[in-house]
Amino acid sequence: MELRGEIDLVGFQRAAPVLDPVTGGSAETVVIDLTQATFIDCSGLTLLMRARRRLASRGAALRVVCRDPMTLRVMGITGLRVALAPVASVREALGQPEPDT
Secondary structure, three states, rough: EEEEEOOOOOHHHHHHHHHHHHHOOOEEEEEEEEEEEEEOOHHHHHHHHHHHHHHOOOOOOEEEEEOOOHHHHHHHHHOHHHOOOOOOOOHOOOOOOOOOO
């Protein structure tokens, strides 16, 4: 799932109804791609942790893709960078090798 733009309270309210069925479904791994997100606040972090908790409750995993230094910094400051373990690409999140360039 790709989240774009500002992931704030309004973003949470828009994304949660779409994300909840995905995290409650049968997928063993859900990837949330934040590469097109321009801002994230505590509501956005709550959305990610909620997804992580829902998936973990049924033995599934959340993978977060993020390269934005500010978003990574917010995750670090809040102590959630370890729990969310962001990676740099969707391929990495899926455990696939990066193509040679």
